[in-house]
Amino acid sequence: MPNAIEVDHVSKRFRLSSERHSDLKGRIVNRRRAKTVIEEFWALKDVAFDVKEGSTVGLLGHNGSGKSTLLKLVGGILRPTSGEIRRRGRLASLLELGAGFHPELTGRENVYLNASILGLSRRDIDARFDDIVGFAEMERFIDEQVKHYSSGMYVRLGFSVAINVDPEILLIDEVLAVGDENFQRKCLDRIKRFQKDGVTIVFVTHAPDLVRQICDRAVVLDQGEMVIHGEPGEAVREFREHLLGRAAEVLDKVEPTKKHGELVRVTDVAIEYPEADRPYVRNGESATIRIAFDASEPVDDVVVAIALHATDGHVVFGQNTWGLGEKVRLEGSGEIAFELQSVSLLEGTYFLTVNVHTREGARMLDIREQLDHLDVLNHDGNYAWGVADIPVKLDLSKLGGGT
Amino acid sequence: MAGHLADIWSYRELLANLVRKELKVKYKNSVLGFLWSLLNPISQVIVFTVVFQIVLKNTIPFFPIFLLSGMLAWNLFALSLAGATGSITGNHQLVNKVYFPREILPLAAVGANCVHFLLQSIVLLATIMVTGVGFDWRWVWLVVPALAVLLLLTSAFAIFLSAINVYARDTQHLLDVVLMAWMWVTPLVYQWELPAKKLHEHGIPASFILVNPIVSVTVTLQRALYQQHYVGAGAAREPMLPMNGQWWYLRNLGIIGACSVVVFILAMRLFHRLEGNFAEEL
Numbered sequence: 001m002p003n004a005i006e007v008d009h010v011s012k013r014f015r016l017s018s019e020r021h022s023d024l025k026g027r028i029v030n031r032r033r034a035k036t037v038i039e040e041f042w043a044l045k046d047v048a049f050d051v052k053e054g055s056t057v058g059l060l061g062h063n064g065s066g067k068s069t070l071l072k073l074v075g076g077i078l079r080p081t082s083g084e085i086r087r088r089g090r091l092a093s094l095l096e097l098g099a100g101f102h103p104e105l106t107g108r109e110n111v112y113l114n115a116s117i118l119g120l121s122r123r124d125i126d127a128r129f130d131d132i133v134g135f136a137e138m139e140r141f142i143d144e145q146v147k148h149y150s151s152g153m154y155v156r157l158g159f160s161v162a163i164n165v166d167p168e169i170l171l172i173d174e175v176l177a178v179g180d181e182n183f184q185r186k187c188l189d190r191i192k193r194f195q196k197d198g199v200t201i202v203f204v205t206h207a208p209d210l211v212r213q214i215c216d217r218a219v220v221l222d223q224g225e226m227v228i229h230g231e232p233g234e235a236v237r238e239f240r241e242h243l244l245g246r247a248a249e250v251l252d253k254v255e256p257t258k259k260h261g262e263l264v265r266v267t268d269v270a271i272e273y274p275e276a277d278r279p280y281v282r283n284g285e286s287a288t289i290r291i292a293f294d295a296s297e298p299v300d301d302v303v304v305a306i307a308l309h310a311t312d313g314h315v316v317f318g319q320n321t322w323g324l325g326e327k328v329r330l331e332g333s334g335e336i337a338f339e340l341q342s343v344s345l346l347e348g349t350y351f352l353t354v355n356v357h358t359r360e361g362a363r364m365l366d367i368r369e370q371l372d373h374l375d376v377l378n379h380d381g382n383y384a385w386g387v388a389d390i391p392v393k394l395d396l397s398k399l400g401g402g403t
Numbered sequence: 404m405a406g407h408l409a410d411i412w413s414y415r416e417l418l419a420n421l422v423r424k425e426l427k428v429k430y431k432n433s434v435l436g437f438l439w440s441l442l443n444p445i446s447q448v449i450v451f452t453v454v455f456q457i458v459l460k461n462t463i464p465f466f467p468i469f470l471l472s473g474m475l476a477w478n479l480f481a482l483s484l485a486g487a488t489g490s491i492t493g494n495h496q497l498v499n500k501v502y503f504p505r506e507i508l509p510l511a512a513v514g515a516n517c518v519h520f521l522l523q524s525i526v527l528l529a530t531i532m533v534t535g536v537g538f539d540w541r542w543v544w545l546v547v548p549a550l551a552v553l554l555l556l557t558s559a560f561a562i563f564l565s566a567i568n569v570y571a572r573d574t575q576h577l578l579d580v581v582l583m584a585w586m587w588v589t590p591l592v593y594q595w596e597l598p599a600k601k602l603h604e605h606g607i608p609a610s611f612i613l614v615n616p617i618v619s620v621t622v623t624l625q626r627a628l629y630q631q632h633y634v635g636a637g638a639a640r641e642p643m644l645p646m647n648g649q650w651w652y653l654r655n656l657g658i659i660g661a662c663s664v665v666v667f668i669l670a671m672r673l674f675h676r677l678e679g680n681f682a683e684e685l
Contacts, residue, residue: 014683072682076502079679093501102424104431113424116417117501 002088004169004200005051005074010083012044012069012224042224043069046083049219049229053088054198058211058232060239061221062311062349067204068173070221074202075171089168089200092118094159101154103147107138110146111161118165128164135186136160156183163190170194172203188214208236209347209378209385240280240375264299264330264356264365268292269372271352280375281343283382283389287374289338291354293366295330301359302328304336308350309370316350316387322359330356344389347378407671410504417503421511425486426518440519441526444471444478451592463594463643464631465536471527472628473591473621476549479520480557480617481582486512487561488568488575491681499682506674509565513557527628536630545627545652552660553620559667566674569684589615594634594643595622609645616662619655626652 043066051057059067072078073085075093101110111132115125125132133142136156146154163170172191191214194201205211211218211232218235220227220242228238272288273281281287289306305320319338321328328336351370357363382389411418430436448467455461463469487509491498494508531538568574590598590612599609612618626644634643645651 077499077682091502102428104428105424109424109427113420116420117497117503119414119417119503121416 001052001054003050003086004053004055004088005202006084006086007047007049007051007070007074008084008086009046009048010044010070010073010080010085011042011046012066012073012078013081014041014043015039044073044080044221044224047219047221047224047226048083049226051200051202051217053200054195055216056195056201056203056214058215058218058235059202059204059221060208060211060218060235064223065221066224067221069224071171071173071202071204087169090119090166091169091171092162092165092167093171094162094173101146101158104145106145107133107142107149107157111142111157114158114161115165118162120165132157132160132164135164135190152183159183159187163187163194167194167199169200169202172201207348208239211236240377263297264293264295264302266291266354266356266366266368267294267333269352269354269368271372271374280377282377282379283346284342284344284379287340287343289340289352289354289374290335291337292333292335293330293356294333298329298331299358299365300329302330302356302365303359304328304356305354306338307353308345308374309353310387311349311351316345343374343376345376346382346384346386346389347376348387350374350376404668404671407504407506407675411506411510414504414507418507418511418514421507422514422518425511425515429515437522440522443519444475444523444526447474455592461593463634465534465629467530468527468534468536469594469625469629469631469643470592471523471530472625473589475520475523475527476553476621476624477586477589477591477617478523479516480553481586482519483513483516483557484560484564484578484582485575486516488564488578491565491569492572505678505681506562506671509561510558512565513554513561517554531628538628539630542627542649545623545649545656548653548656548660549620549623549627552656552663553617555660555663555667556616556620559663559670562674563666563670566670566677569677569681585615585617589617589621591621595625595645596641596643599645613655616659619652619659623652623656 047066047070049057059070061067069078071093073080074087075091076087077093101114105113108129111129112122112125115128115132116122120128133139136153136159138153138157138160141149141153149157191201195214215232217229218232218239219229220235220239222242227242228235230238268290269292270290272290273279274285274287291304291306303320303322305318307318308316310316321336350373352372352374353367353369354372355367356365358365378384384390384392426437430439433439435442448470451470452466456463456466490508490512491505497503498505498508564574564578595609595612595618598612602609602611622644629644632642632644632646633640635641
């Protein structure tokens with residue numbers, strides 16, 4: 001199989017400046033100082049891999065790992081600082097659904113505009129128009145102005161246009177996370193059909209589950225560096241381990257802020273998994289969060305709180321010592337452990353926030369925001385999705401029909 | 404360079420669709436719709452006629468025809484540049500998310516104004532018919548090379564400005580000021596001979612006016628479409644436009660055309676160099 005995409009030792013540098021000087025005055029005034037103001041930041045460092053024609057590759061990494069940057073480079077939206085990207089075949093990118101939809105135009109007009117942005121000719125669009133509208137289930141609203149659409153309708157129409165472009169290479173950026181469950185299922189089916197038709201697919205995700213489900217290969221990125229390019233299972237394992245290793249590194253580097261941590265300092269947070277050689281918990285297993293602290297003088301009536309956040313920042317679970325009916329007095333150095341007796345969560349990474357405050361006046365003593373995280377893996381055969389793992393019993397006895 | 408042009412050519416349907424979008428969006432929800440495109444030059448004619456013919460008593464015969472024959476081309480030039488300058492920054496959601504040759508965006512702004520220009524030309528032609536001034540067929544053909552050069556010049560500037568504006572957002576505001584001044588130094592409302600005479604008094608040849616590149620276009624259009632070459636009567640009768648032959652006009656267009664090609668190539672080069680970072684700057 002020839003390669004559809006070759007990523008040849010690609011690096012990408014962004015220039016960040018605390019203040020953007022995109023006006024003339026700023027440019028002139030800051031010309032001298034420009035060098036010091038601008039901060040360089042390598043979003044990608046020497047990334048190299050090939051994608052075989054007709055294969056599906058997942059780009060795994062957490063926020064800021066450079067996976068979206070890589071996708072934009074492959075899509076020709078950004079240009080690499082060094083290295084080269086070679087592509088063969090007609091490209092469609094689902095970087096954002098309905099990019100370029102104009103609110104004042106009708107759905108019909110926008111379909112034509114959007115499809116021509118993606119490279120379809122008018123005749124092609126005429127031929128596919130009914131398919132596009134049908135897939136999006138938008139027949140009734142297609143002649144309405146897009147500004148009256150709900151966000152779900154917007155996304156459905158955008159996706160529908162994009163997949164009807166008949167790409168040879170398809171780039172997908174976490175768009176599968178939108179739309180309702182029914183539509184997501186439909187999208188996934190469509191992607192599987194693309195795979196059968198020999199379309200090369202590159203997609204970005206931080207859902208390892210999806211990678212195992214549909215990818216032939218996976219690339220794991222961390223802080224712009226390629227950690228591994230290999231089999232999905234292998235890559236997912238590496239992804240988890242690497243994430244964990246890096247979190248520990250970050251932890252060492254972080255100094256407690258001056259303001260907080262004067263009286264009480266959280267010196268260490270450790271998550272204890274059920275088995276020592278397995279840095280994750282399966283649904284329903286237990287895990288222990290150990291918080292080591294150091295109090296420079298005795299403090300009475302302290303509340304120690306923990307919270308787990310999903311990757312999108314939502315709090316999934318929160319609890320504290322006061323809520324558990326305990327009054328805490330900190331003195332010298334010591335440790336507090338929260339044993340989560342049953343982690344009823346589904347597969348994913350959950351970031352941990354720990355804070356220590358006084359109950360009276362709620363004075364913050366120390367806080368560690370999302371430096372640590374809890375990894376949850378599904379039991380084999382657990383196909384539920386979402387965040388909460390709720391045991392379900394199915395009753396089919398009243399189904400009727402054959403016995 | 405050739406590759407880029409081929410790339411743009413392969414996206415010509417997108418260009419047509421973006422032009423269509425721009426026109427549709429502009430007149431969506433307005434009662435008069437496309438009529439506004441015609442009302443604009445008509446109101447220009449009324450205002451300038453009142454100010455220059457009635458208040459300031461200039462005696463240019465068939466002033467509306469004279470005015471429109473140059474002014475429509477200027478409007479195409481100025482409005483295209485104004486539209487093109489903000490075209491990349493205004494479409495950041497597209498530039499950030501989808502690949503297509505970015506030159507399409509400023510070119511679409513030029514295209515939309517071409518459509519306006521064609522519609523407005525109907526007003527001009529109708530005026531020429533109604534007034535009975537008629538055409539001089541030996542000159543009318545100069546309209547074709549004049550418009551070709553105008554289009555090339557406008558596109559070159561449009562591409563250049565749209566790229567610059569991404570890095571220096573002041574460009575669009577600066578442009579407004581420059582365009583206003585530029586319009587008044589271009590012989591559109593007054594005739595060529597007015598500045599030519601002044602320059603002559605200072606010993607500067609009249610062709611100095613041609614340093615302003617748009618003049619070659621507008622003065623050719625005026626000569627080709629406007630049949631009244633003299634202002635005043637009797638002893639005070641004097642020419643309005645350069646009384647040179649067709650070759651003089653064609654030569655000027657040729658020079659500006661050649662310059663436009665060079666500017667166009669430079670603009671494309673610059674655009675291509677800056678383009679790689681558009682998505683980051685927006």
